[in-house]
Amino acid sequence: MTGRDAAIVEAKDLTVDFRGPKGMIRAVSGVDLSLKPGETLALLGESGSGKSVSLRALMRLHPSSAKIGGTVRVDRQDVLAMSSRSLSAYRGKTVSMIFQDPGLAFDPVYRIGDQIAEAVMRHEGVSRAEGRRRGLELFERVRIPSPERRLDNYPHEMSGGMRQRAMIALALACRPKVLLADEPTTALDATVQIQVLLLLRELQRELGLAIIFVTHDIGVAVEIADRIAVMYAGRIVETGPCAEVIRNATHPYTRGLLSSRSDGTLAKGERLKAIPGSPPDLAAPPPGCAFGPRCESFVPDCAKVVPESVSVRAGHDVRCVRAAFRQAS
Amino acid sequence: MIIGAPPEMPGRDRGGPGTPLLQVRGLAKHFGGSSGLFGRAKAGVVRAVDGVDFSVGKGETLGIVGESGCGKSTTARLVMQIIEPDAGEILFDGEAVGSRALGLRDFRRQVQMVFQDSYASLNPRLTVEDTVAFGPRVHGASPSAALAKAHDLLHRVGLEPRRFAGRYPHEISGGQRQRVNIARALSLDPRLIILDEAVSALDKSVEAQVLNLLLDLKRDFGLTYMFITHDLNVVRFMSDRIMVMYLGKVAEVGEAEAIFEAPGHPYTSALLASMPSMDPDHRTQEAPLSGDPPNPINPPSGCRFHPRCKLVSTLCSQAEPALNVMAGDHLAACHLVDPQSGHPRLAAA
Numbered sequence: 001m002t003g004r005d006a007a008i009v010e011a012k013d014l015t016v017d018f019r020g021p022k023g024m025i026r027a028v029s030g031v032d033l034s035l036k037p038g039e040t041l042a043l044l045g046e047s048g049s050g051k052s053v054s055l056r057a058l059m060r061l062h063p064s065s066a067k068i069g070g071t072v073r074v075d076r077q078d079v080l081a082m083s084s085r086s087l088s089a090y091r092g093k094t095v096s097m098i099f100q101d102p103g104l105a106f107d108p109v110y111r112i113g114d115q116i117a118e119a120v121m122r123h124e125g126v127s128r129a130e131g132r133r134r135g136l137e138l139f140e141r142v143r144i145p146s147p148e149r150r151l152d153n154y155p156h157e158m159s160g161g162m163r164q165r166a167m168i169a170l171a172l173a174c175r176p177k178v179l180l181a182d183e184p185t186t187a188l189d190a191t192v193q194i195q196v197l198l199l200l201r202e203l204q205r206e207l208g209l210a211i212i213f214v215t216h217d218i219g220v221a222v223e224i225a226d227r228i229a230v231m232y233a234g235r236i237v238e239t240g241p242c243a244e245v246i247r248n249a250t251h252p253y254t255r256g257l258l259s260s261r262s263d264g265t266l267a268k269g270e271r272l273k274a275i276p277g278s279p280p281d282l283a284a285p286p287p288g289c290a291f292g293p294r295c296e297s298f299v300p301d302c303a304k305v306v307p308e309s310v311s312v313r314a315g316h317d318v319r320c321v322r323a324a325f326r327q328a329s
Numbered sequence: 330m331i332i333g334a335p336p337e338m339p340g341r342d343r344g345g346p347g348t349p350l351l352q353v354r355g356l357a358k359h360f361g362g363s364s365g366l367f368g369r370a371k372a373g374v375v376r377a378v379d380g381v382d383f384s385v386g387k388g389e390t391l392g393i394v395g396e397s398g399c400g401k402s403t404t405a406r407l408v409m410q411i412i413e414p415d416a417g418e419i420l421f422d423g424e425a426v427g428s429r430a431l432g433l434r435d436f437r438r439q440v441q442m443v444f445q446d447s448y449a450s451l452n453p454r455l456t457v458e459d460t461v462a463f464g465p466r467v468h469g470a471s472p473s474a475a476l477a478k479a480h481d482l483l484h485r486v487g488l489e490p491r492r493f494a495g496r497y498p499h500e501i502s503g504g505q506r507q508r509v510n511i512a513r514a515l516s517l518d519p520r521l522i523i524l525d526e527a528v529s530a531l532d533k534s535v536e537a538q539v540l541n542l543l544l545d546l547k548r549d550f551g552l553t554y555m556f557i558t559h560d561l562n563v564v565r566f567m568s569d570r571i572m573v574m575y576l577g578k579v580a581e582v583g584e585a586e587a588i589f590e591a592p593g594h595p596y597t598s599a600l601l602a603s604m605p606s607m608d609p610d611h612r613t614q615e616a617p618l619s620g621d622p623p624n625p626i627n628p629p630s631g632c633r634f635h636p637r638c639k640l641v642s643t644l645c646s647q648a649e650p651a652l653n654v655m656a657g658d659h660l661a662a663c664h665l666v667d668p669q670s671g672h673p674r675l676a677a678a
Contacts, residue, residue, distance in 0.1 A: 223612055262566030274534065
């Protein structure tokens with residue numbers, strides 16, 4: 001495996017445990033991820049599904065009390081074995097991250113241009129002037145109007161959409177190979193969200209970035225992703241190429257998410273086809289398939305073991321006993 | 330009034346079925362700008378809501394959409410009299426709010442609100458049943474009657490009283506908390522419920538359940554809804570009519586299907602085109618609008634949308650368009666809808 005075909009992000013059997021009031025809570029239980037350069041993977045799931053926790057584990061952003069298991073290799077480096085010194089070289093340089101709230105990602109008391117310059121100086125040992133030049137180049141690239149003047153802005157002087165563009169510029173300051181995006185468009189208005197999604201798509205094409213994009217919105221995932229991985233209760237329950245997962249959704253949870261959307265095809269007065277119940281408590285997960293108690297296709301086998309991932313089509317994997325059964329027969 | 334609307338509870342309809350439940354005229358609220366210390370003018374006036382007219386028919390759901398800063402939540406708070414309007418008239422079932430015929434206390438009993446943050450809306454020290462029974466107690470019900478009513482309502486919103494009545498807000502999930510807020514809103518037998526982003530914080534699978542619940546309750550209790558959201562899919566599903574707001578003004582209002590099928594205002598078209606496509610083979614290629622919505626401090630002259638509009642002419646920056654009739658009750662505040670406006674594109678067509 002060489003060149004573009006080699007995975008740049010490879011996580012195997014990733015687990016993350018947090019200490020809870022009544023013992024350890026497993027937020028992520030055995031996630032496999034593989035991403036090639038220039039590819040975008042959307043991690044789709046609801047709150048508590050483990051999508052953001054998985055993302056943060058790739059950058060080791062969790063407090064030291066959290067236990068991360070499995071293996072994570074990014075750009076041929078073993079992330080879980082890194083010392084704190086190599087971690088700080090890795091963060092921002094190999095992998096960087098953008099967040100839902102750009103207000104929290106910037107320091108409110110420094111000018112944005114200086115914050116970008118500082119990141120470049122720290123990682124590449126260049127002068128402040130050179131760092132600022134990079135800042136200007138990036139502001140032009142993310143299409144911030146009058147970039148020269150905007151570099152001197154404090155974060156509060158920018159509107160929400162522009163701040164999000166500035167955060168993307170900061171994240172790209174040291175030319176990372178992988179961009180981790182944690183719901184970066186969720187807090188934006190619809191007309192601004194689509195602008196940011198198109199910008200990310202364009203940057204990815206031009207820079208050959210690999211992007212992992214965490215979202216709870218299927219529509220957003222379809223706009224941005226090459227592949228989609230649907231998470232539920234700490235596991236990937238379905239994954240495959242974007243069009244394949246949307247058109248041939250196989251896991252009952254994915255199908256439920258798609259059919260509970262009110263997308264204008266319903267007649268007036270018709271009810272939404274909602275998934276009953278609510279996501280499980282991770283401190284006491286149901287036995288077997290975690291979706292079992294909410295599933296309309298529940299069979300007794302569902303509560304016995306956690307279903308293995310089976311391939312239903314090329315590159316399209318599903319964790320469901322019914323899919324496994326259909327394949328066996 | 331829509332056809333097939335459920336009947337109101339008998340004996341409460343004062344204005345007759347033809348009178349809208351809520352009529353709002355010339356509603357305005359400006360924040361700041363009052364002369365500051367020593368009479369010096371402050372930085373600027375936020376024209377949050379700037380002359381808004383609308384009505385909500387009995388048994389109808391009016392959806393209000395718009396981006397942040399468009400004034401949709403301020404409109405809700407003004408209607409509710411949580412903040413006091415600078416100008417404007419609010420009629421409830423034909424009677425002026427705050428008049429002798431309809432005092433504020435009486436009005437507030439008939440209009441209830443559900444907010445986005447289900448946790449912040451609840452008193453953390455009250456159990457679920459006490460929360461729902463609180464309103465009836467304040468309005469004079471006996472403790473046992475209030476409690477019986479609370480249990481009945483909890484049952485109606487899908488929370489079994491035996492399991493949930495004694496719990497505190499932090500012991501239940503977000504979707505369950507929003508159900509408690511809905512039960513509380515119902516506890517005073519209101520006629521109008523204002524839902525301000527009430528499902529926006531919920532997970533998608535739970536959101537669908539709560540939307541279905543709201544439809545059921547509307548039918549069973551003969552309710553009227555004002556449904557405020559930024560989610561266009563949800564507003565289409567829930568609303569009979571939709572009002573689109575932009576920078577404190579009404580841009581367009583009309584039947585939900587008319588708005589989605591034949592939008593009259595260029596802003597509405599752009600907003601609809603900004604929705605993710607849901608088709609992996611035909612992704613959005615070009616953003617319908619560039620930049621963020623402008624600041625409601627010192628809004629643009631003329632039509633407030635003109636700096637972002639693709640169909641702009643010099644007329645648009647000079648004259649503010651009125652809400653012009655497109656067809657029936659479909660109105661849009663755009664010069665292109667008025668054949669007499671003199672917009673150059675009209676002559677070209």
